[in-house]
Structure formats: C-alpha cells, structure tokens
Amino acid sequence: xxxxxxxxxxxxxxxxxxxxxxxxxxxxxxxxxxxxxxxxxxxxxxxxxxxxxxxxxxxxxxxxxxxxxxxxxxxxxxxxxxxxxxxxxxxxxxxxxxxxxxxxxxxxxxxxxxxxxxxxxxxxxxxxxxxxxxxxxxxxxxxxxxxxxxxxxxxxxxxxxxxxxxxxxxxxxxxxxxxxxxxxxxxxxxxxxxxxxxxxxxxxxxxxxxxxxxxxxxxxxxxxxxxxxxxxxxxxxxxxxxxxxxxxxxxxxxxxxxxxxxxxxxxxxxxxxxxxxxxxxxxxxxxxxxxxxxxxxxxxxxxxxxxxxxxxxxxxxxxxxxxxxxxxxxxxxxxxxxxxxxxxxxxxxxxxxxxxxxxxxxxxxxxxxxxxxxxxxxxxxxxxxxxxxxxxxxxxxxxxxxxxxxxxxxxxxxxxxxxxxxxxxxxxxxxxxxxxxxxxxxxxxxxxxxxxxxxxxxxxxxxxxxxxxxxxxxxxxxxxxxxxxxxxxxxxxxxxxxxxxxxxxxxxxxxxxxxxxxxxxxxxxxxxxxxxxxxxxxxxxxxxxxxxxxxxxxxxxxxxxxxxxxxxxxxxxxxxxxxxxxxxxxxxxxxxxxxxxxxxxxxxxxxxxxxxxxxxxxxxxxxxxxxxxxxxxxxxxxxxxxxxxxxxxxxxxxxxxxxxxxxxxxxxxxxxxxxxxxxxxxxxxxxxxxxxxxxxxxxxxxxxxxxxxxxxxxxxxxxxxxxxxxxxxxxxxxxxxxxxxxxxxxxxxxxxxxxxxxxxxxxxxxxxxxxxxxxxxxxxxxxxxxx
Numbered sequence: 001x002x003x004x005x006x007x008x009x010x011x012x013x014x015x016x017x018x019x020x021x022x023x024x025x026x027x028x029x030x031x032x033x034x035x036x037x038x039x040x041x042x043x044x045x046x047x048x049x050x051x052x053x054x055x056x057x058x059x060x061x062x063x064x065x066x067x068x069x070x071x072x073x074x075x076x077x078x079x080x081x082x083x084x085x086x087x088x089x090x091x092x093x094x095x096x097x098x099x100x101x102x103x104x105x106x107x108x109x110x111x112x113x114x115x116x117x118x119x120x121x122x123x124x125x126x127x128x129x130x131x132x133x134x135x136x137x138x139x140x141x142x143x144x145x146x147x148x149x150x151x152x153x154x155x156x157x158x159x160x161x162x163x164x165x166x167x168x169x170x171x172x173x174x175x176x177x178x179x180x181x182x183x184x185x186x187x188x189x190x191x192x193x194x195x196x197x198x199x200x201x202x203x204x205x206x207x208x209x210x211x212x213x214x215x216x217x218x219x220x221x222x223x224x225x226x227x228x229x230x231x232x233x234x235x236x237x238x239x240x241x242x243x244x245x246x247x248x249x250x251x252x253x254x255x256x257x258x259x260x261x262x263x264x265x266x267x268x269x270x271x272x273x274x275x276x277x278x279x280x281x282x283x284x285x286x287x288x289x290x291x292x293x294x295x296x297x298x299x300x301x302x303x304x305x306x307x308x309x310x311x312x313x314x315x316x317x318x319x320x321x322x323x324x325x326x327x328x329x330x331x332x333x334x335x336x337x338x339x340x341x342x343x344x345x346x347x348x349x350x351x352x353x354x355x356x357x358x359x360x361x362x363x364x365x366x367x368x369x370x371x372x373x374x375x376x377x378x379x380x381x382x383x384x385x386x387x388x389x390x391x392x393x394x395x396x397x398x399x400x401x402x403x404x405x406x407x408x409x410x411x412x413x414x415x416x417x418x419x420x421x422x423x424x425x426x427x428x429x430x431x432x433x434x435x436x437x438x439x440x441x442x443x444x445x446x447x448x449x450x451x452x453x454x455x456x457x458x459x460x461x462x463x464x465x466x467x468x469x470x471x472x473x474x475x476x477x478x479x480x481x482x483x484x485x486x487x488x489x490x491x492x493x494x495x496x497x498x499x500x501x502x503x504x505x506x507x508x509x510x511x512x513x514x515x516x517x518x519x520x521x522x523x524x525x526x527x528x529x530x531x532x533x534x535x536x537x538x539x540x541x542x543x544x545x546x547x548x549x550x551x552x553x554x555x556x557x558x559x560x561x562x563x564x565x566x567x568x569x570x571x572x573x574x575x576x577x578x579x580x581x582x583x584x585x586x587x588x589x590x591x592x593x594x595x596x597x598x599x600x601x602x603x604x605x606x607x608x609x610x611x612x613x614x615x616x617x618x619x620x621x622x623x624x625x626x627x628x629x630x631x632x633x634x635x636x637x638x639x640x641x642x643x644x645x646x647x648x649x650x651x652x653x654x655x656x657x658x659x660x661x662x663x664x665x666x667x668x669x670x671x672x673x674x675x676x677x678x679x680x681x682x683x684x685x686x687x688x689x690x691x692x693x694x695x696x697x698x699x700x701x702x703x704x705x706x707x708x709x710x711x712x713x714x715x716x717x718x719x720x721x722x723x724x725x726x727x728x729x730x731x732x733x734x735x736x737x738x739x740x741x742x743x744x745x746x747x748x749x750x751x752x753x754x755x756x757x758x759x760x761x762x763x764x765x766x767x768x769x770x771x772x773x774x775x776x777x778x779x780x781x782x783x784x785x786x787x
Contacts, residue, residue: 153206489547701738
C-alpha cells in the first residue's frame with residue numbers, strides 16, 4: 001500500500017514539474033531568447049531532483065509531458081526519417097566501459113545504502129499488513145512449526161517407510177563385491193528413488209499432522225510461506241540423496257570415486273549441508289521478492305546470504321582439497337599419471353575458488369544495478385556438475401551392458417590362460433606398456449567422458465551468457481567446427497588403431513614366445529602380423545594428414561600450394577637422400593618377397609639373430625646372447641633364414657677305435673624309435689634320429705655322426721635330449737667316448753725332465769694349437785652353436 005501511495009505522489013510531483021517547465025518555456029518564447037538557457041537549466045535540475053527523490057524512495061518513475069504523453073529521452077532524427085549513422089570513433093573502449101560501469105556501481109551502491117533505513121521501515125509495514133494477525137513474528141512461528149512438523153514426518157518416514165518397507169528391498173540388493181557400473185548403478189539409482197519416496201512420505205506425514213492440529217489456513221501469505229518451506233525441504237533432501245548416490249559414504253563397495261570411507265563421509269556432510277543452505281537462501285530471496293518487499297532489502301539480504309554461502313564453499317574446498325586431489329589421481333604418483341591429469345589435480349582448487357569469488361561479485365553487481373538475476377552461477381554450476389556426473393555414470397552403465405558379452409569372452413580366455421600357465425613353470429614375461437585406449441570399450445568410455453565434459457561446458461556458458469548466439473559469431477562458429485572435426489578425427493584415429501592392433505594380436509596369438517637367451521629360430525609370426533604394423537603407421541598417417549587438411553580448409557587456408565610444395569620436397573628428398581630411398585625400397589621388396597618375418601632367426605653375414613622389430617627403413621635382430629642389432633634394409637646382400645619349413649641337426653660323436661660301428665648304428669636307430677614316442681619331444685620330429693656312420697678318422701678317435709629333422713626352433717630342445725640319451729645309452733652298452741689326445745715325441749730320445757722351461761712352453765703351445773684345430777674341424781665352418 002505504501003509503495004502505491006509513494007508512486008502516485010511521485011507521478012503527481014513529476015507532472016507538476018513537467019507542467020511548470022512547459023509554462024516557463026512558453027514564457028521564455030515571448031520574453032526573448034536571453035533567458036532561455038537559464039530557464040531550461042533550472043527546469044532540468046528540478047526534474048532531475050524529483051526523479052532522484054522518487055527513486056530513492058523505492059518508487060517507479062514515469063515521466064509524462066503536458067500533453068499526457070510519455071516523455072522520451074534522446075533526440076529524434078531529422079524530418080527526413082533517415083536513421084542516425086553510428087560513429088565508430090564515438091564508441092567507448094572496453095576499459096572506458098568498465099570504468100563507467102564501476103562508477104555506476106559505486107553510485108548505485110551508495111544510493112541503496114543511504115535508502116536502506118527507510119526501506120526497512122517499509123518492509124516492516126508490508127509484513128505487518130500481510131500477516132494474518134498483524135505481527136511479523138507470525139512468519140517465524142510458521143517457520144518453526146513447519147520445521148518441527150517436517151522433523152516429525154522424517155522420523156515417522158524412517159520408522160515406518162524406511163525400516164518396514166524400503167529396507168528389505170534395498171538390503172536385499174546389496175552385493176559384497178559389485179563390479180563396474182553395471183553392478184553399481186542399478187543399486188545406487190534404486191536407493192536414490194527410494195530416498196525420494198522417503199522424502200515424499202515425510203512431507204505427507206508433516207502435512208497430515210499439520211492439518212489435524214492447526215487446520216487449513218485461508219491466508220495466502222501463510223500458504224505461500226509453507227509452500228516455500230516444503231519446497232526447500234524437498235530440494236535439499238533430493239540433492240543430499242544425489243550426493244549419497246555419488247559418494248556412497250556408508251557402502252564403500254558401491255563408491256565410484258576412489259575416496260576413503262573417512263573422506264567420503266566428510267565430503268558428503270559438507271556437500272549436503274551446503275546444498276541445504278544454498279537452496280534455503282535462494283528460496284528465501286524468492287519469498288522476499290514475491291512478497292513485493294523493497295528491492296533494497298531484497299538485494300541486501302540476497303547478497304549477504306550468498307556471500308556467506310560462497311565463503312562456506314571455499315571452506316569446503318580447503319577442507320577436502322587433499323582427498324579430492326588424491327581421487328583425481330586415483331591414488332597414483334606423479335610418474336604414474338599423465339601431465340594433463342597431474343595439472344588438473346593441482347589447479348582445480350585455486351581455479352574453483354577464483355570462480356566462486358567471481359560468481360559472487362557478478363551476482364552482487366547485478367543486484368546493485370538491478371539487472372535481471374538468473375540462476376546464481378554457483379548453484380547453476382553445482383547443478384551442471386551433478387547432471388554431468390549422473391549422465392556420465394548412466395552412459396558408462398549402458399556401455400558396460402553393451403560390451404558385457406565381449407568382456408565375458410575375455411574373462412573365459414583369461415581363466416583358460418591362467419589354467420595353462422599354472423601347469424607350466426612361471427616365467428616373468430617382458431614388460432610391455434599397454435595403450436590407455438586398447439579396446440573399443442575404452443574408446444567408448446573416453447568419448448562418453450568428452451561428450452559429458454562438452455555438454456557441461458556448454459551448459460556453463462549458457463548460464464554465464466544465456467542471450468549469446470554462438471552461431472552468429474563467425475570466429476566462434478569456425479572454432480566450433482574445427483573442434484568438431486578434431487573430435488571426429490580423434491575417434492577415427494583410435495578406431496583404426498584399435499582395429500589394427502586387435503588384428504595384430506589375433507595373428508600373433510598362435511606365436512610361441514621363446515625363452516630369453518635361447519638359440520632362436522622358433523615359430524614366427526604370420527605374414528599379415530609382420531606387415532600390419534607398417535600398414536598401421538601408414539593408415540594412421542593418412543588419417544592425421546586428412547584431418548589437418550580439413551581443419552585448414554575450414555579455417556580458410558588454401559591447401560593447393562601445400563600439395564605442390566610436398567611434391568617439390570619429395571623430389572628434393574629423393575635426390576638428396578638416396579641411401580634412405582634405397583633402404584625403404586629394399587625393405588618393401590624384402591617384405592613383399594616374404595624373405596623373413598617377425599620372430600624368425602636369420603643370418604645376413606656379419607649379424608645373426610631373431611627378428612624383433614621391423615620399421616620402414618630398417619629392422620632389429622636380437623642375438624641369442626642378448627645383443628640388439630639394427631640393420632638398414634639396403635645393407636643386406638645375402639640373407640639366410642633358419643626358421644622356414646624344417647631344420648636338420650647333425651651331431652658328431654667321438655668314439656674309440658675299438659668301437660663296433662654296426663652296433664652303434666643299431667643302438668642309434670632304436671633310440672630314434674623310442675624318441676618318436678616320447679610325450680615331450682616326440683611330436684617335434686619330422687624325421688627320426690639315425691646314424692650316418694663314420695665320417696672321419698682322427699689321430700685319437702673315430703667320428704660317427706647322427707642326424708635328425710625337426711620343426712624350426714625345436715632342434716635345440718631335441719638336441720639336449722638326444723645328447724643326454726646317447727650318453728646314458730653308451731654307458732649302459734659299454735661304448736666308450738674318445739678323449740682328445742696329442743702325442744708329443746721328443747727328438748734325440750730326451751726325457752720330459754730334460755726340457756728347459758722355454759721348451760716346455762713351446763710344447764704346450766703346440767699341443768693347444770693342435771687341439772683347437774681339431775675342434776674347429778669337428779664343428780665345421782658354420783659353428784656348432786650360433787655365436
């Protein structure tokens with residue numbers, strides 16, 4: 001009522017002032033132009049003073065001229081009707097606009113603070129007028145009574161609904177070891193829904209008790225106050241249940257973020273209490289505004305309460321910073337996480353504190369300048385965060401359900417591999433660093449996380465600037481297009497990489513791993529498994545180059561000169577790096593000819609070993625003694641492959657001259673038949689062990705050679721077993737091995753004791769040289785063991 005009276009008085013005063021100003025202007029026309037300037041100045045000053053006084057009183061100002069029309073500010077354009085052209089030099093800079101806005105803010109703040117005492121009296125008057133009994137304390141009693149009723153309803157909801165209805169359904173769904181989102185999300189969502197049911201039951205019980213005791217109020221202000229209290233209770237309990245779903249403070253097996261029990265409970269209490277305070281603040285400010293109270297009081301109350309809420313949010317960050325930082329890193333050290341994740345874990349707290357401070361100052365500026373106040377930035381940010389978390393959990397649940405079948409197949413294969421490994425001696429496998437995105441499920445999870453982040457960031461921008469139209473801004477539109485292209489390229493790149501890696505794993509799955517330090521020559525990878533790594537690099541390079549070219553085209557850069565420049569660079573490289581070109585083309589033809597594959601044992605003259613890695617211009621050989629050699633393809637003149645089709649192993653045996661050669665032949669033949677039935681090495685033979693008879697007569701022994709044919713790489717195991725069985729067989733049958741002997745005859749019938757020290761050294765050297773020469777003749781030019 002007081003506001004209406006003040007507005008009417010202000011309108012009358014302004015009308016009288018405008019009429020007086022018009023009369024003075026007409027008199028000045030008759031009296032001449034000499035006093036026109038002073039009269040207009042006095043009239044403008046009087047009008048401005050009247051407007052200022054009415055505004056400070058909290059009344060809305062409408063200026064009406066003497067003819068009854070609304071007065072307008074600014075000058076109209078000429079009679080021609082042409083619009084005024086904007087003066088580019090007349091536009092103020094951003095710095096000048098900021099300074100002007102700050103001056104306006106200070107002036108408005110001083111004006112509102114000066115008028116605050118009068119505004120408080122107005123608030124008291126309005127509250128007394130709207131109260132049923134004319135007392136302001138009535139609203140406090142309504143608040144206290146409804147809080148008490150809600151507490152009683154909450155207790156009844158726990159005792160009746162919680163313990164007798166919801167408990168048996170919730171407890172029966174609890175698992176001891178839930179796995180992933182597919183086991184956790186259904187239970188968490190179900191418990192959240194049951195929590196909302198408990199909140200509704202509490203509100204229902206409180207309403208019934210209030211109606212039975214106090215009856216239904218007919219006063220609109222009391223009804224509105226009760227509605228605000230119940231709305232605050234429902235929203236607070238719902239947000240608390242959301243935090244309980246995310247943090248799971250009392251069921252650690254269902255907790256998704258990696259918090260400890262103590263940290264989860266503490267963060268849950270902080271978040272729930274702050275959510276209750278923030279929701280109560282917003283609804284109380286809404287209650288004040290909807291009652292039509294003075295705007296100065298509304299702005300002051302809203303600003304002070306939100307400042308306290310911002311301070312509490314900062315305290316929550318400081319008290320829980322360590323736990324949240326550890327959760328971001330998932331308990332890993334700096335060396336175990338990426339630099340991006342490490343930077344986020346360090347920077348999130350100060351950035352969030354600055355964001356909270358800036359959000360409050362932005363709200364205070366809008367309140368003082370009486371700008372439209374949308375959803376508070378802090379409350380909107382919390383809402384976006386909770387929505388993103390819930391949406392991310394839902395997407396991961398759907399992904400796990402979709403990939404559940406393939407995961408079960410992997411688990412079965414892993415169990416079979418563990419069962420096979422338990423039957424064999426355990427050997428530590430070489431450490432391989434797996435890619436963080438190794439399966440399609442990992443890629444889908446990463447895409448889900450990126451989409452959730454993008455949606456959250458977009459919603460945050462909408463809250464910051466709801467009137468912005470991003471599609472009308474050409475640079476922003478191009479930026480969004482480039483980001484979309486990069487995102488699609490990121491997905492395509494990893495899709496092809498995962499597909500090729502899975503094919504490589506399938507092709508190399510049947511390849512047996514050789515022991516470290518063995519002689520090599522075992523089973524090799526397939527031809528496709530050898531070539532796929534090279535194709536992977538080529539395909540991924542094509543994807544990357546295509547994405548870069550599309551981005552350049554989107555930005556507006558002409559890429560035609562780039563193709564011409566690439567051709568010139570290619571010619572320059574071809575002429576200047578002939579060795580490089582020779583290596584690349586030689587490698588291409590070697591691989592097309594299928595000269596060797598990954599895992600095969602080859603000899604190229606100076607170097608021999610097992611092929612470990614193949615690149616575009618070179619490959620790496622691992623010698624069985626451990627040395628790793630890198631050889632360009634262009635350096636290969638002759639290549640010997642020991643891992644194709646079959647291998648013949650020939651073993652020389654030194655026996656004495658009195659050995660029965662026929663007997664030895666029969667013994668070796670029978671041993672070969674026995675080895676064919678051996679459960680360990682029997683399947684490795686292609687041709688059985690057989691004797692080739694005497695191949696050489698030496699001074700101190702006969703050389704009998706035996707041979708067998710096996711699969712490549714199996715000859716070393718078979719050789720060990722053959723040597724062992726022949727030794728036992730000869731010992732059992734009385735066949736003696738001949739030892740190396742060198743007979744030294746001294747001239748002039750001298751005795752060994754008559755030799756001088758120099759003569760003894762000469763004799764010893766001659767003996768050793770003879771033994772070494774004899775040994776080299778036995779093992780042949782290629783060597784008995786690859787060294």
